[in-house]
Amino acid sequence: xxxxxxxxxxxxxxxxxxxxxxxxxxxxxxxxxxxxxxxxxxxxxxxxxxxxxxxxxxxxxxxxxxxxxxxxxxxxxxxxxxxxxxxxxxxxxxxxxxxxxxxxxxxxxxxxxxxxxxxxxxxxxxxxxxxxxxxxxxxxxxxxxxxxxxxxxxxxxxxxxxxxxxxxxxxxxxxxxxxxxxxxxxxxxxxxxxxxxxxxxxxxxxxxxxxxxxxxxxxxxxxxxxxxxxxxxxxxxxxxxxxxxxxxxxxxxxxxxxxxxx
Amino acid sequence: xxxxxxxxxxxxxxxxxxxxxxxxxxxxxxxxxxxxxxxxxxxxxxxxxxxxxxxxxxxxxxxxxxxxxxxxxxxxxxxxxxxxxxxxxxxxxxxxxxxxxxxxxxxxxxxxxxxxxxxxxxxxxxxxxxxxxxxxxxxxxxxxxxxxxxxxxxxxxxxxxxxxxxxxxxxxxxxxxxxxxxxxxxxxxxxxxxxxxxxxxxxxxxxxxxxxxxxxxxxxxxxxxxxxxxxxxxxxxxxxxxxxxxxxxxxxxxxxxxxxxxxxxxxxxxxxxxxxxxxxxxxxxxxxxxxxxxxxxxxxxxxxxxxxxxxxxxxxxxxxxxxxxxxxxxxxxxxxxxxxxxxxxxxxxxxxxxxxxxxxxxxxxxxxxxxxxxxxxxxxxxxxxxxxxxxxxxxxxxxxxxxxxxxxxxxxxxxxxxxxxxxxxxxxxxxxxxxxxxxxxxxxxxxxxxxxxxxxxxxxxxxxxxxxxxxxxxxxxxxxxxxxxxxxxxxxxxxxxxxxxxxxxxxxxxxxxxxxxxxxxxxxxxxxxxxxxxxxxxxxxxxxxxxxxxxxxxxxxxxxxxxxxxxxxxxxxxxxxxxxxxxxxxxxxxxxxxxxxxxxxxxxxxxxxxxxxxxxxxxxxxxxxxxxxxxxxxxxxxxxxxxx
Numbered sequence: 024x025x026x027x028x029x030x031x032x033x034x035x036x037x038x039x040x041x042x043x044x045x046x047x048x049x050x051x052x053x054x055x056x057x058x059x060x061x062x063x064x065x066x067x068x069x070x071x072x073x074x075x076x077x078x079x080x081x082x083x084x085x086x087x088x089x090x091x092x093x094x095x096x097x098x099x100x101x102x103x104x105x106x107x108x109x110x111x112x113x114x115x116x117x118x119x120x121x122x123x124x125x126x127x128x129x130x131x132x133x134x135x136x137x138x139x140x141x142x143x144x145x146x147x148x149x150x151x152x153x154x155x156x157x158x159x160x161x162x163x164x165x166x167x168x169x170x171x172x173x174x175x176x177x178x179x180x181x182x183x184x185x186x187x188x189x190x191x192x193x194x195x196x197x198x199x200x201x202x203x204x205x206x207x208x209x210x211x212x213x214x215x216x217x218x219x220x221x222x223x224x225x226x227x228x229x230x231x232x233x234x235x236x237x238x239x240x241x242x243x244x245x246x247x248x249x250x251x252x253x254x255x256x257x258x259x260x261x262x263x264x265x266x267x268x269x270x271x272x273x274x275x276x277x278x279x280x281x282x283x284x285x
Numbered sequence: 286x287x288x289x290x291x292x293x294x295x296x297x298x299x300x301x302x303x304x305x306x307x308x309x310x311x312x313x314x315x316x317x318x319x320x321x322x323x324x325x326x327x328x329x330x331x332x333x334x335x336x337x338x339x340x341x342x343x344x345x346x347x348x349x350x351x352x353x354x355x356x357x358x359x360x361x362x363x364x365x366x367x368x369x370x371x372x373x374x375x376x377x378x379x380x381x382x383x384x385x386x387x388x389x390x391x392x393x394x395x396x397x398x399x400x401x402x403x404x405x406x407x408x409x410x411x412x413x414x415x416x417x418x419x420x421x422x423x424x425x426x427x428x429x430x431x432x433x434x435x436x437x438x439x440x441x442x443x444x445x446x447x448x449x450x451x452x453x454x455x456x457x458x459x460x461x462x463x464x465x466x467x468x469x470x471x472x473x474x475x476x477x478x479x480x481x482x483x484x485x486x487x488x489x490x491x492x493x494x495x496x497x498x499x500x501x502x503x504x505x506x507x508x509x510x511x512x513x514x515x516x517x518x519x520x521x522x523x524x525x526x527x528x529x530x531x532x533x534x535x536x537x538x539x540x541x542x543x544x545x546x547x548x549x550x551x552x553x554x555x556x557x558x559x560x561x562x563x564x565x566x567x568x569x570x571x572x573x574x575x576x577x578x579x580x581x582x583x584x585x586x587x588x589x590x591x592x593x594x595x596x597x598x599x600x601x602x603x604x605x606x607x608x609x610x611x612x613x614x615x616x617x618x619x620x621x622x623x624x625x626x627x628x629x630x631x632x633x634x635x636x637x638x639x640x641x642x643x644x645x646x647x648x649x650x651x652x653x654x655x656x657x658x659x660x661x662x663x664x665x666x667x668x669x670x671x672x673x674x675x676x677x678x679x680x681x682x683x684x685x686x687x688x689x690x691x692x693x694x695x696x697x698x699x700x701x702x703x704x705x706x707x708x709x710x711x712x713x714x715x716x717x718x719x720x721x722x723x724x725x726x727x728x729x730x731x732x733x734x735x736x737x738x739x740x741x742x743x744x745x746x747x748x749x750x751x752x753x754x755x756x757x758x759x760x761x762x763x764x765x766x767x768x769x770x771x772x773x774x775x776x777x778x779x780x781x782x783x784x785x786x787x788x789x790x791x792x793x794x795x796x797x798x799x800x801x802x803x804x805x806x807x808x809x810x811x812x813x814x815x816x817x818x819x820x821x822x823x824x825x826x827x828x829x830x831x832x833x834x835x836x837x838x839x840x841x842x843x844x845x846x847x848x849x850x851x852x853x854x855x856x857x858x859x860x861x862x863x864x865x866x867x868x869x870x871x872x873x874x875x876x877x878x879x880x881x882x883x884x885x886x887x888x889x890x891x892x893x894x895x896x897x898x899x900x901x902x903x904x905x906x907x908x909x910x911x912x913x914x915x916x917x918x919x920x921x922x923x924x925x926x927x928x929x
Contacts, residue, residue, distance in 0.1 A: 167409045
């Protein structure tokens with residue numbers, strides 16, 4: 024069919040966390056420019072399955088750019104060459120016929136490879152568990168309109184809250200830092216009145232967990248912001264650092280009381 | 286077994302309060318002696334797990350994704366309804382109740398729906414307290430918009446990502462309980478069976494998706510919050526992983542499946558481009574607030590558009606048919622989803638569809654951009670417009686979107702009583718995986734409301750009653766039923782892994798989807814459904830002979846996961862067709878061509894079909910047995926729905 028492409032893929036294959044991986048070359052033939060990148064991989068996997076070979080494993084779910092599952096490092100970029108989209112939203116019209124595409128998993132010691140292109144990002148969950156919440160139980164809360172929140176603040180908090188937890192920021196960073204991810208939650212809750220009570224204990228708890236997971240530090244390169252599919256701003260990191268140092272300097276007494284408790 | 290919905294007696298507005306008082310309580314010191322299993326971490330599952338853990342129960346929470354934050358509730362776009370009446374536009378709990386009952390074409394229970402409307406206001410308070418950044422007005426108060434099937438603005442939203450923000454709120458509450466040690470979280474773990482002992486659910490069997498290990502888990506109760514079954518159609522707006530397996534396996538262990546034929550086809554999705562397509566993308570219903578739906582008046586103009594000889598903006602006003610505004614002047618573009626979908630299909634059937642396939646109509650923002658300015662439109666719908674651009678390579682600020690209906694939500698699901706208990710004691714179903722509140726058609730922005738209502742505000746009360754009744758004695762993990770159920774799962778998986786035929790599981794899934802869409806989709810007939818039943822039986826037999834399942838159990842194996850899910854979808858597909866055949870009336874999303882008004886609207890038959898169909902599994906390849914729960918309406922008068 025006219026307009027269809029033939030491509031060469033160099034794909035990272037690795038049986039599990041324990042074994043060594045390697046690049047394997049595949050042909051992707053008769054690819055429509057209207058396909059998404061993951062649909063192109065579906066086509067390759069279908070042909071592998073028909074040969075009774077093991078399909079390429081990758082994380083994916085919603086395929087509309089919001090669940091944060093998909094996580095491919097394509098030609099040296101998390102989520103591929105285009106800005107502000109996830110892999111599932113990348114369409115093959117971005118590539119040209121005959122091109123060779125290199126596909127790798129996220130590379131970070133804190134994200135061990137599960138299989139092929141999928142990594143274990145549970146470290147992100149543990150950072151959130153350390154303090155990414157407002158400690159309120161269900162029920163007994165005040166009316167939603169009792170505290171007016173300026174629209175600009177609400178919008179700003181939303182911009183931080185839009186993080187999908189995909190890990191592209193870590194994959195993009197030469198230090199494998201998780202600061203953009205961590206700071207997005209700290210900023211969202213730090214901006215809102217509901218988050219004030221635990222603001223300084225939260226930042227310390229989450230940063231401590233981030234360090235414990237083995238993520239690197241921030242050296243202000245800005246690769247995370249450039250590659251973030253949701254365009255989370257570096258200003259979040261500044262906000263977090265500011266709160267972190269305030270907490271360290273003036274609020275040491277709060278450092279250990281973040282139990283989220285009753 | 287008789288079907289007792291256990292709706293409390295008394296006036297509608299007092300049922301829930303009275304019921305809450307009558308429910309037994311578990312004393313605080315005893316709560317820690319109970320283990321509760323919650324499967325699924327979407328809005329219903331995450332909110333239930335967090336709320337139950339806050340009360341003091343030990344919760345075990347399961348999801349097949351790599352993180353609980355990725356459940357498909359995350360993708361809900363438009364908003365969440367609540368009867369706050371912040372807009373002073375005449376809303377009330379009763380109006381939300383009435384709109385929902387009417388929108389569901391009078392096929393839902395009054396008692397359940399009223400409770401849903403009643404607790405809707407608490408949900409918004411809860412979410413705001415968690416730090417959910419809803420959209421606000423300049424004065425700092427919460428903003429609302431309107432949605433289909435209602436004439437008030439009661440929908441709370443966070444840009445086009447409301448589901449994401451609500452789920453992250455519930456996820457944060459869940460995280461807090463994981464941190465406190467009250468929830469044990471199992472990710473990349475799929476439930477494959479439920480363990481039933483002496484008629485009561487006492488645990489589940491799971492597969493660890495990283496190691497393949499088949500494990501058993503005990504609990505005093507098992508709560509399923511595993512979502513809908515829209516992926517039975519292969520193409521839908523669901524996530525690729527969304528599946529019916531947990532609910533279906535529970536059905537095969539005795540839980541009745543209710544109203545399986547009630548599926549919602551959403552009117553505004555991005556049209557299909559080709560066979561490679563793996564999913565369909567929704568364009569939020571909120572777009573119908575400002576977008577105008579139209580098709581060309583004549584087939585000639587439509588053909589020119591299909592051949593790309595002209596563009597949409599070149600079609601003059603007099604050649605356009607704003608068919609929803611024309612046919613339904615009082616609701617206009619905001620008619621309920623089933624009505625909007627059927628009308629779009631009608632346009633395409635008449636040859637007036639657009640796009641290269643002719644299977645699309647326009648959703649046009651030119652007038653809104655002129656009225657509000659491009660910046661305002663961007664602020665309201667920016668992320669949706671971007672998504673459209675990414676997928677279609679067309680700029681919706683410059684030319685109208687092409688939209689077409691797609692499978693989006695399933696109103697049917699496991700049968701539950703007022704307490705959200707299935708007919709198997711100890712087995713509960715919440716959110717989209719139960720059938721309870723939406724009747725034959727769900728109104729926009731009500732799915733999020735129901736998921737969070739079930740999880741935050743209903744199950745924490747109703748579950749306690751059951752637990753208090755059975756007592757805190759630990760579940761015997763050495764009971765032979767655990768090993769027996771585990772061996773059943775292992776044997777079933779081995780049967781799948783032995784399939785080394787010549788057709789991929791995806792091909793079977795696609796084929797099933799074609800059958801369902803063609804014969805059990807937007808319009809259904811006796812003849813088509815009968816044919817579909819035969820086709821599905823053949824497909825099933827063929828699957829178990831010729832499918833290819835690669836790899837082994839003891840590893841990450843996506844092929845095995847998919848095969849199990851597709852096998853269950855095939856069985857469910859047959860039941861959906863059976864249910865659709867049995868229901869010889871049209872109602873909501875279930876449109877039988879044999880039953881329509883002169884104007885082509887769904888024609889109900891209240892004398893014969895004002896009941897819930899609850900199907901009982903009776904064994905492999907056996908016909909299921911129908912149980913009927915009569916629907917009793919004491920407060921609303923059943924009328925022909927009219928949105929004119």
